[in-house]
Each structure stands twice: as C-alpha cells, then as structure tokens.
Amino acid sequence: NAGVTQTPKFQVLKTGQSMTLQCAQDMNHNSMYWYRQDPGMGLRLIYYSASEGTTDKGEVPNGYNVSRLNKREFSLRLESAAPSQTSVYFCASSEGQGDKDGYTFGSGTRLTVV
Amino acid sequence: SQKIEQNSEALNIQEGKTATLTCNYTNYSPAYLQWYRQDPGRGPVFLLLIRENEKEKRKERLKVTFDTTLKQSLFHITASQPADSATYLCALDMNTGFQKLVFGTGTRLLVSP
Numbered sequence: 001n002a003g004v005t006q007t008p009k010f011q012v013l014k015t016g017q018s019m020t021l022q023c024a025q026d027m028n029h030n031s032m033y034w035y036r037q038d039p040g041m042g043l044r045l046i047y048y049s050a051s052e053g054t055t056d057k058g059e060v061p062n063g064y065n066v067s068r069l070n071k072r073e074f075s076l077r078l079e080s081a082a083p084s085q086t087s088v089y090f091c092a093s094s095e096g097q098g099d100k101d102g103y104t105f106g107s108g109t110r111l112t113v114v
Numbered sequence: 115s116q117k118i119e120q121n122s123e124a125l126n127i128q129e130g131k132t133a134t135l136t137c138n139y140t141n142y143s144p145a146y147l148q149w150y151r152q153d154p155g156r157g158p159v160f161l162l163l164i165r166e167n168e169k170e171k172r173k174e175r176l177k178v179t180f181d182t183t184l185k186q187s188l189f190h191i192t193a194s195q196p197a198d199s200a201t202y203l204c205a206l207d208m209n210t211g212f213q214k215l216v217f218g219t220g221t222r223l224l225v226s227p
Contacts, residue, residue: 040122042217042218042219043158043203045215058214090157095213099145099207099213101163102148103158103160103215105157106157107157
C-alpha cells in the first residue's frame with residue numbers, strides 16, 4: 001500500500017543511548033516532516049525538509065538531528081537520548097506547496113527512554 | 115503568543131445526531147486550515163482542507179466552516195455513527211508559502227449507539 005512507512009514501531013532506550021528513526025514515503029512527495037506527540041501537547045514539529053537536500057528546524061529541534069537521504073527517505077536521530085524524549089514520533093509527507101492536500105502520516109514510533 | 119484551541123473535554127453524542135467540534139486560534143493568519151482524524155495508536159488521517167476565502171466545505175457527511183474574522187473553524191459530522199468515534203485535530207498553515215502545519219491538541223468524539 002502506498003504511504004509513509006516508519007521503523008521501528010516500538011523502542012526502549014536507556015538514557016544516553018543513540019538511535020535513528022527511519023521514515024520512507026512512496027508517493028513522490030517533495031516535503032517530509034517529523035513531529036512528536038505528547039499527551040496534552042498535541043503534535044509538535046521537530047524538523048522538516050521542504051525538498052530533497054534541505055532541512056530546517058521546527059518548534060522543538062533540540063536533541064535531534066535529521067537527514068534527508070533522498071527524496072523518499074527522511075531519518076531522525078537521537079544522539080544521546082533523555083527521558084524527556086519519551087514520546088510518540090510521527091513522520092509525514094506532503095507535496096509541500098499549495099493548498100490542495102494534507103499530510104500523509106506514518107503509523108508512528110513509540111519511544112520510551114528510561 | 116500563537117495558540118490553537120480545541121476543546122480538551124470529550125464530546126459525547128448519540129448515534130444519528132450531528133457532532134460539532136470547534137477550533138479557535140489567535141495570532142495566526144492562516145492561508146488554509148485542515149482537519150484530521152486520529153484513532154488510538156495510529157497516525158492522523160487527513161479529512162478536509164478549507165481555504166481562507168472559503169466559508170464552507172463539504173465532503174459526504176462532513177462539513178467545515180472557516181470564519182477568519184472570528185478566527186474559528188467548526189467541524190460537523192452529520193448522522194454520526196459509532197465508527198466516527200476518534201480524536202479530531204485541526205491544523206493551521208503558517209502562511210509562509212510552504213506547507214508547514216501547526217496542530218491543535220484535538221477533541222475526542224464518542225458516538226454511542
């Protein structure tokens with residue numbers, strides 16, 4: 001099925017460990033995004049990539065890095081995980097320009113940092 | 115500060131009734147607004163988009179209004195069904211020319227048979 005694929009679906013990390021969350025889309029979308037969702041806080045933008053080769057910070061970028069590997073793939077890296085990064089992480093993609101369609105989201109990665 | 119407000123309390127309605135959800139915002143001038151549905155353990159799913167120059171948009175049993183003077187959008191589900199039970203999120207475009215959305219915290223809708 002076409003869409004956004006995120007891996008892994010679940011992860012438990014110890015404080016200080018690093019990991020990379022993977023995201024791939026097969027809709028030929030230009031733009032990709034990483035959000036985190038916490039209870040009572042809603043979805044908050046971490047980083048985004050307007051097009052292949054570009055990345056920009058969102059609302060809550062501290063503690064994260066991203067790589068737009070190619071048009072399909074956009075990864076999120078936690079270099080030294082902290083308990084405050086316990087959250088559900090969503091990757092999304094869109095055409096990026098215009099006002100015709102919304103985002104397509106992946107099913108999320110549930111990350112717990114202990 | 116910029117803020118998007120959705121009712122944090124769950125909305126409980128009976129099957130067949132019309133559900134109305136509210137999204138209010140301050141200090142934004144969005145070019146358009148979107149509504150998403152999110153089921154537990156899943157990612158949000160795009161439902162409808164309404165532009166700043168549109169008053170109303172419909173799709174099957176869904177209707178969205180957008181009042182830029184009141185800074186408010188209303189989301190209606192007519193003839194609601196238990197399968198409509200979910201959390202509904204509104205999202206505003208930041209009007210930068212590039213599609214970058216800011217999301218509200220969502221309102222949970224519970225439709226009982």
